[in-house]
Amino acid sequence: MTNRLSTVGALISQLPPFDFFKQVIDPTLDDGLALIDGLAFQRHGFQVGHQYSFQIDCRAELDTLLAECISR
Numbered sequence: 001m002t003n004r005l006s007t008v009g010a011l012i013s014q015l016p017p018f019d020f021f022k023q024v025i026d027p028t029l030d031d032g033l034a035l036i037d038g039l040a041f042q043r044h045g046f047q048v049g050h051q052y053s054f055q056i057d058c059r060a061e062l063d064t065l066l067a068e069c070i071s072r
Contacts, residue, residue, distance in 0.1 A: 001036055008040035024051055 015021070027035050042048045056065060 001033065004033055004036045005040050005043070008037050009043060012040060012044045021046070 023041075025034050025037050027038075038048045060068075
């Protein structure tokens, strides 16, 4: 965890100057270790927040997708 924080921080330090930067990180990636990436950005002065979303398996039939949306 500490190594990842250090590595991501080193990469952030190499970013060029910018006026606006937005990145969406899926916190479930790498068995939850992707959350460390957000901490590294926060440590470098970036604002970190939540962005809620959902996933849909578009391989399913339309009727199945609609039924699942209604049941939840």
